[in-house]
Amino acid sequence: MTFDSEEKLNKFQKIITAEIKARKQLFGKEMVQNFDMYNQMHKDKPLKAIFMVIDNFDVVKEISMDFEDFITKTTRDGFGLGIYTIITATRSNAVRFSILNNFKNKVVQYLFDEGDVMGLLGRSKYKLNDEVKGRALIKHKYISLMQVYAPVKFEDDVEFITNLKSTIQNVADKYTGEKLIGIPVLPDIFTTKDFANYKYESTNENLIGLSLDNVESVSADLSDSPYLVVGPSKSGKTNFLEILMSQNNEKAYVFDSDSMALYKYREKFDYINNDEEIQTFIEELTDEIEDRKDKLEDALNSGEYGNPKEFYKSLPSISIYIDDVDQFIQKVQNIPNIVKILEQSASAGIHIIAGVNSAKLKGFDEVSKFFKNSTSGAVLGQMGALSMFPINMRDIPTFGYAILCNNGELRKIKLPKFIES
Ligand SMILES: Nc1ncnc2c1ncn2[C@@H]1O[C@H](COP(=O)(O)OP(=O)(O)O)[C@@H](O)[C@H]1O
Numbered sequence: 232m233t234f235d236s237e238e239k240l241n242k243f244q245k246i247i248t249a250e251i252k253a254r255k256q257l258f259g260k261e262m263v264q265n266f267d268m269y270n271q272m273h274k275d276k277p278l279k280a281i282f283m284v285i286d287n288f289d290v291v292k293e294i295s296m297d298f299e300d301f302i303t304k305t306t307r308d309g310f311g312l313g314i315y316t317i318i319t320a321t322r323s324n325a326v327r328f329s330i331l332n333n334f335k336n337k338v339v340q341y342l343f344d345e346g347d348v349m350g351l352l353g354r355s356k357y358k359l360n361d362e363v364k365g366r367a368l369i370k371h372k373y374i375s376l377m378q379v380y381a382p383v384k385f386e387d388d389v390e391f392i393t394n395l396k397s398t399i400q401n402v403a404d405k406y407t408g409e410k411l412i413g414i415p416v417l418p419d420i421f422t423t424k425d426f427a428n429y430k431y432e433s434t435n436e437n438l439i440g441l442s443l444d445n446v447e448s449v450s451a452d453l454s455d456s457p458y459l460v461v462g463p464s465k466s467g468k469t470n471f472l473e474i475l476m477s478q479n480n481e482k483a484y485v486f487d488s489d490s491m492a493l494y495k496y497r498e499k500f501d502y503i504n505n506d507e508e509i510q511t512f513i514e515e516l517t518d519e520i521e522d523r524k525d526k527l528e529d530a531l532n533s534g535e536y537g538n539p540k541e542f543y544k545s546l547p548s549i550s551i552y553i554d555d556v557d558q559f560i561q562k563v564q565n566i567p568n569i570v571k572i573l574e575q576s577a578s579a580g581i582h583i584i585a586g587v588n589s590a591k592l593k594g595f596d597e598v599s600k601f602f603k604n605s606t607s608g609a610v611l612g613q614m615g616a617l618s619m620f621p622i623n624m625r626d627i628p629t630f631g632y633a634i635l636c637n638n639g640e641l642r643k644i645k646l647p648k649f650i651e652s
Pocket residue numbers: 462463464465466467468469470471586630631632646647648649
């Protein structure tokens with residue numbers, strides 16, 4: 232990894248820090264002092280030695296104090312735990328003293344400042360010059376002069392790199408062990424077409440984004456309705472609905488907003504546009520609820536399902552997509568019993584998935600309350616005065632990210648841009 236990949240560096244720190252902790256605990260439990268002792272006692276299942284190699288430590292100072300602290304700790308504690316660090320630096324003061332001190336072995340090549348050489352190794356009768364590349368001083372009991380050998384034959388820099396690459400490839404080709412996966416990082420550009428490139432975390436249904444840690448496809452849990460997608464204008468609410476709608480091949484109703492962004496779904500789903508269509512929608516929904524209730528009784532009597540939710544999950548899915556809750560409320564508020572119908576739909580396992588503009592949903596009528604009482608959904612930005620999901624101000628996601636909320640459980644993910652396939 233390079234130092235400009237912040238996400239990778241952070242994840243790397245977490246992995247190593249967790250490994251240090253785990254090994255310390257393991258050694259404590261087994262009452263062993265160090266890595267060598269542990270492996271001698273567990274020849275059947277030895278721990279792996281881990282090497283951290285940092286080429287040109289000079290840059291570390293520019294990254295962050297945090298990272299320097301991490302290196303200090305890893306070089307101090309890692310040694311006995313089988314986590315070894317090798318670094319290069321161009322000057323001795325490129326490395327914080329508390330870090331430098333943790334290194335048992337130092338190899339010094341020609342340094343511009345002769346005082347540096349002495350500071351690192353102590354006084355020596357040998358002098359280094361820059362005429363012979365690879366000459367170095369090394370201190371074990373005494374300081375000795377040595378010649379470092381090159382990994383490949385070469386005449387100039389280009390040849391060096393070319394030959395080095397092919398040597399590395401040769402070694403890689405000979406390797407028969409388990410293939411190593413790098414530390415996963417989120418893609419910069421991510422669209423719904425890219426889902427195929429990622430492992431599913433649980434199922435391949437209702438894929439909605441990528442997990443930040445393992446970078447795997449995450450599914451939206453739509454089992455509780457209404458499912459609210461909350462955010463300011465242009466935060467990606469419609470995009471969110473479309474990601475789900477494009478994966479749905481079962482029955483669904485669509486309530487578009489004035490922007491008519493969902494008009495293109497008028498053939499795939501039941502697109503509800505006028506009063507007459509609303510009327511039909513209500514009738515169909517009422518029948519469906521009745522039908523589901525009837526079936527539920529038989530199902531529960533049969534003993535096949537533990538609870539109504541389980542049973543409703545087994546039925547063909549029915550969804551209601553609402554691009555803008557406020558406009559939806561205006562359209563349906565005069566329908567008698569509308570709140571009851573919505574409530575019963577939700578309890579009958581019919582998915583109600585609705586976009587909510589954070590600046591709106593201000594009413595105190597029963598329909599507004601029905602939506603405000605939601606316990607599951609996604610937050611895409613500032614929530615305004617809305618407070619259905621318990622999110623701290625500082626955790627508010629930036630554009631392209633969402634926090635999924637399910638009954639108090641929160642989880643941040645990266646969202647794709649929806650692209651029609
Ligand atoms: N995750 C995302 N990545 C990239 N672009 C996105 C993403 N989500 C939304 N967009 C784009 O941002 C714009 C606004 O999104 P939209 O869903 O219309 O927002 P809203 O419905 O909240 O007003 C659209 O052009 C959409 O394509």
